Amino acid sequence: AGTKWDFADEYVASLMPGRAANFFISRVNERFGDQLEVVYQGGGALGYKSADHFDAVETGAVQAATTLVTQLNGINPLFNVSNLPFLVKSIEESRLLWDTASPYYGDIFEEYGQVLLFGSPSPPAGIHSKNPIDSVEALRGLRIRTFDSISTRTMANAGCAPLQIAWTDVVPQLSTGALDAMLTSADGGASISCWDYLSNFTLFFYSLASYCAHVNRDAFEALPPEVQEGLREIGQETVDFAWTEVIEVLNAGLATLEEHGMNVQREPNPAAFAQLQSAGNDARTEWLSTTGDAGAALLADFEAKVG
Amino acid sequence: MEAAIAPVVLISLIFLVLGMGVWVFLGLVMVALLSLHFVMDFSFARIGSITSTIFASKMVSWELAAIPLFILMGDIIVRTDMSRRLFQGISPFARLLPGGLLHTNVLGCTMFAAVCGSSPATAATIGKITIPELKARGYDHQLSSGSLAGAGTFGLLIPPSISLVIYGISANVSIAKLFMAGIVPGIVLAIMYSAYIAIRCKMNPALAPSEGARPTLREFAQGIWILAPMILLMGFVLGTIYTGIATPSEAAAMGVMGSILITAASRQFSLRLFLDALRSALRVSAMITILIASSAVLSAAIAYMHVPQTISDMFVQMNLQPWMLIAVLLVFYIILGMFIDGISIIVMTLPIAFPLIVNAGFDPIWFGVFLVLVIEMSAITPPVGLNLFVLQGLTGDSFTRTIRAAFPFFLLLVLGAIIMSVFPQIILFLPELMSR
Amino acid sequence: MKTAAKTDPKWLHVISRFSHGLNLIAATFAAVLVTVMLLTIVLEVVLRLFSRSTYMADAIVANGLSIATFMTLAWAMESGSMIRVNIVQQMVNDRIRYVMELICTAAAAALTGWLWYYIYLIFERSFNRGSLATYMISFPKWYLDIFPVIGLALLFLHICVRLLRLIFVGDTTERALEI
Ligand code: NA
Ligand code: NA
Numbered sequence: 001a002g003t004k005w006d007f008a009d010e011y012v013a014s015l016m017p018g019r020a021a022n023f024f025i026s027r028v029n030e031r032f033g034d035q036l037e038v039v040y041q042g043g044g045a046l047g048y049k050s051a052d053h054f055d056a057v058e059t060g061a062v063q064a065a066t067t068l069v070t071q072l073n074g075i076n077p078l079f080n081v082s083n084l085p086f087l088v089k090s091i092e093e094s095r096l097l098w099d100t101a102s103p104y105y106g107d108i109f110e111e112y113g114q115v116l117l118f119g120s121p122s123p124p125a126g127i128h129s130k131n132p133i134d135s136v137e138a139l140r141g142l143r144i145r146t147f148d149s150i151s152t153r154t155m156a157n158a159g160c161a162p163l164q165i166a167w168t169d170v171v172p173q174l175s176t177g178a179l180d181a182m183l184t185s186a187d188g189g190a191s192i193s194c195w196d197y198l199s200n201f202t203l204f205f206y207s208l209a210s211y212c213a214h215v216n217r218d219a220f221e222a223l224p225p226e227v228q229e230g231l232r233e234i235g236q237e238t239v240d241f242a243w244t245e246v247i248e249v250l251n252a253g254l255a256t257l258e259e260h261g262m263n264v265q266r267e268p269n270p271a272a273f274a275q276l277q278s279a280g281n282d283a284r285t286e287w288l289s290t291t292g293d294a295g296a297a298l299l300a301d302f303e304a305k306v307g
Numbered sequence: 308m309e310a311a312i313a314p315v316v317l318i319s320l321i322f323l324v325l326g327m328g329v330w331v332f333l334g335l336v337m338v339a340l341l342s343l344h345f346v347m348d349f350s351f352a353r354i355g356s357i358t359s360t361i362f363a364s365k366m367v368s369w370e371l372a373a374i375p376l377f378i379l380m381g382d383i384i385v386r387t388d389m390s391r392r393l394f395q396g397i398s399p400f401a402r403l404l405p406g407g408l409l410h411t412n413v414l415g416c417t418m419f420a421a422v423c424g425s426s427p428a429t430a431a432t433i434g435k436i437t438i439p440e441l442k443a444r445g446y447d448h449q450l451s452s453g454s455l456a457g458a459g460t461f462g463l464l465i466p467p468s469i470s471l472v473i474y475g476i477s478a479n480v481s482i483a484k485l486f487m488a489g490i491v492p493g494i495v496l497a498i499m500y501s502a503y504i505a506i507r508c509k510m511n512p513a514l515a516p517s518e519g520a521r522p523t524l525r526e527f528a529q530g531i532w533i534l535a536p537m538i539l540l541m542g543f544v545l546g547t548i549y550t551g552i553a554t555p556s557e558a559a560a561m562g563v564m565g566s567i568l569i570t571a572a573s574r575q576f577s578l579r580l581f582l583d584a585l586r587s588a589l590r591v592s593a594m595i596t597i598l599i600a601s602s603a604v605l606s607a608a609i610a611y612m613h614v615p616q617t618i619s620d621m622f623v624q625m626n627l628q629p630w631m632l633i634a635v636l637l638v639f640y641i642i643l644g645m646f647i648d649g650i651s652i653i654v655m656t657l658p659i660a661f662p663l664i665v666n667a668g669f670d671p672i673w674f675g676v677f678l679v680l681v682i683e684m685s686a687i688t689p690p691v692g693l694n695l696f697v698l699q700g701l702t703g704d705s706f707t708r709t710i711r712a713a714f715p716f717f718l719l720l721v722l723g724a725i726i727m728s729v730f731p732q733i734i735l736f737l738p739e740l741m742s743r
Numbered sequence: 744m745k746t747a748a749k750t751d752p753k754w755l756h757v758i759s760r761f762s763h764g765l766n767l768i769a770a771t772f773a774a775v776l777v778t779v780m781l782l783t784i785v786l787e788v789v790l791r792l793f794s795r796s797t798y799m800a801d802a803i804v805a806n807g808l809s810i811a812t813f814m815t816l817a818w819a820m821e822s823g824s825m826i827r828v829n830i831v832q833q834m835v836n837d838r839i840r841y842v843m844e845l846i847c848t849a850a851a852a853a854l855t856g857w858l859w860y861y862i863y864l865i866f867e868r869s870f871n872r873g874s875l876a877t878y879m880i881s882f883p884k885w886y887l888d889i890f891p892v893i894g895l896a897l898l899f900l901h902i903c904v905r906l907l908r909l910i911f912v913g914d915t916t917e918r919a920l921e922i
Binding site: 328329358360367368372379553557560563586593594597699700705 | 787809818819824832847850855857865
Binding site: 006039041043045046047048049051052055056059060061062165166169171172173175176177178179192193196 | 361551
């Protein structure tokens with residue numbers, strides 16, 4: 001029998017990082033099943049939260065894991081590039097951002113004894129709300145649930161009243177009307193049946209969170225060279241798969257919301273969008289100041305590619 | 308091969324280590340360490356990395372913060388005359404039933420579960436009041452402590468419930484509907500418990516002393532009046548949740564403030580009282596939260612040993628009828644629940660059980676409540692049962708005696724689970740009403 | 744503990760007092776922290792009525808319980824609040840019970856010491872790397888990682904005191920668990 005790897009995922013298999021991981025794993029087991037067997041451990045089965053994966057993979061506690069990139073910004077702020085508000089305007093641009101940023105990510109993983117194998121995006125975040133976001137006025141005082149410090153700051157800059165609420169508390173807060181809105185992807189909203197409380201979704205491309213799948217370098221290098229080479233190839237296939245799949249997940253999410261009678265706005269109101277975009281500038285300035293030359297180079301690379 | 312012996316090794320180790328008398332929170336980690344090392348050949352360094360990471364991050368959570376605060380709320384109430392009030396207020400109503408004040412456990416826990424999401428906290432808060440009172444009045448101790456262990460588990464079933472929230476998120480099911488779905492089964496179980504107590508006391512009047520004549524109308528009115536501050540407090544906590552002022556996690560903090568206010572209003576508040584309550588709440592919440600961390604370590608070890616995958620493969624090969632699937636799951640969960648805490652069970656097994664359940668045509672909302680019902684059993688089954696430990700702490704009884712007291716109520720939970728499998732409408736009719 | 748202290752040799756008495764004092768300080772810290780958590784949540788709820796926020800509630804509330812638990816561990820164990828299954832110990836004679844208790848305590852000490860080392864490595868890693876905890880106000884992550892290190896060190900020390908007392912005094916009594 002060959003080597004056995006565990007692949008940790010904090011989230012369940014039906015979400016994007018889990019789909020990508022399972023695509024990767026099935027291809028690996030297909031091609032190298034006799035030399036390497038990878039077991040998907042979703043739903044946080046191994047006890048790790050996403051933020052724990054970096055150290056867990058580095059120390060070899062688990063061989064491989066998929067990690068929300070922005071949770072690594074405590075290690076290196078460069079990872080926060082995928083979290084900059086309104087940097088990418090489409091799924092194609094998000095793929096370009098991944099292609100630009102992943103060599104930078106790869107170097108950081110390398111530095112900490114790990115190998116970056118592939119990435120996957122999650123569908124873009126937009127605003128689920130009671131009333132349509134059809135003007136700058138609609139943002140004023142909007143009690144919106146945000147998910148991290150950058151989104152909180154951006155929404156506050158845009159004139160909203162962002163609230164920090166645990167994800168598990170979102171539904172009760174929506175049901176009592178204490179929340180007017182939340183910033184998350186269409187399928188995120190569908191997962192808590194947000195149509196019970198909210199009737200609008202505006203696709204803002206706030207950001208596309210991305211996930212890195214990384215493996216312990218010692219475990220990787222212990223594999224025969226042809227398997228290592230194969231894993232890198234399958235990693236590349238997985239990236240292609242994930243950025244195609246996410247379009248379907250996005251459309252399916254939007255369709256689910258529409259099926260449940262929500263009003264889905266694919267093109268945001270230009271004035272409201274401009275307001276949010278300028279509110280996000282702070283985050284970009286601050287990110288550039290903490291990441292220095294590397295950050296500036298990454299951003300310049302990306303902007304050159306987008307054209 | 309490895310996978311086949313893993314469950315056997317695990318179970319033997321748990322019996323050996325916990326049976327020796329090792330503190331449970333250390334014992335669970337020891338079992339994980341030994342089984343990973345000897346079954347899976349993991350190095351101690353790798354196990355150390357696994358264990359330390361889980362210990363350092365498992366308790367970092369918004370939702371868990373409600374635990375010490377709900378306990379603190381109970382501890383403040385206990386240090387006032389509120390305990391006596393609750394007891395006296397429920398008494399005239401309880402006296403209507405055979406078994407009299409023995410019903411205060413069931414009624415008290417049902418009331419308290421409506422503001423508390425955790426089952427050990429419910430048992431601890433109500434039991435602090437009822438256990439010594441019932442003992443002093445000469446009620447049967449076994450029936451009193453058993454009904455407390457059983458009714459304490461309502462904390463999970465009657466909303467708000469941390470377990471239902473976790474299930475809802477893992478299984479993509481509306482949490483609001485799950486909350487609705489938990490109400491009726493909670494009441495049905497409360498009735499079953501009370502009926503059991505009544506029947507036992509009817510058959511053997513020595514279990515409960517006579518409480519004299521039938522309570523008068525005046526006594527009922529008095530009861531409600533005495534209960535008023537308690538009802539006010541519950542109304543305050545529920546009110547902050549249902550008006551959206553506080554989230555369910557935050558409601559615990561509002562409950563503490565509410566209990567301080569009510570204590571102050573009746574001129575019983577003092578800094579000393581608060582500090583005493585805080586001291587006691589700290590100890591209990593440390594005991595509970597560290598157990599959550601160590602059982603997460605054990606759960607991780609089980610996942611590393613690929614036990615869930617093995618069992619899932621087994622199920623797929625057996626190709627069961629839907630009702631047989633539920634029966635097998637029930638037995639499986641009861642066995643798992645003997646050793647592992649409820650929240651870990653949900654998280655660990657859902658990836659296996661959920662697809663099986665959906666394929667067999669069961670309603671995900673129904674299964675969520677069924678699962679929580681089964682998880683409740685785990686709190687009162689030995690050797691690892693949070694409510695048993697809480698109860699043992701309250702009564703000072705031996706562990707054996709505690710288990711024996713809780714056993715009939717475990718059987719009632721099993722009966723309840725079977726009834727709700729045969730009549731799923733008990734669970735489903737309220738949420739279905741809601742979606743119309 | 745109170746009864747045992749009288750029979751302790753002087754050196755053990757000193758260690759035991761030292762351990763007890765530290766546990767008390769740590770538990771007091773935890774008590775203050777839980778009070779701060781309580782006030783933070785209440786403040787957050789009140790501010791929210793005015794569509795404002797402390798923007799710190801997540802950092803304080805989420806980490807507060809974990810820190811408070813680690814700081815309470817040793818004190819809670821010292822006061823007998825840590826549950827254990829005592830069926831077998833109740834059934835055997837004093838001599839066997841003593842041996843079982845010795846094995847349990849030694850195993851607990853070994854496990855806690857072992858776990859402490861790996862918890863320390865987490866702290867060391869975030870300290871050396873300068874990793875940040877990223878909330879609205881970012882701060883070095885080791886501010887958080889130091890607490891499990893302190894808490895488990897205190898627990899280890901306390902279990903060692905128990906072990907030494909078992910070996911040199913032969914005392915197996917434990918105060919009743921109170922909740
Ligand atoms: Na509850
Ligand atoms: Na159990």
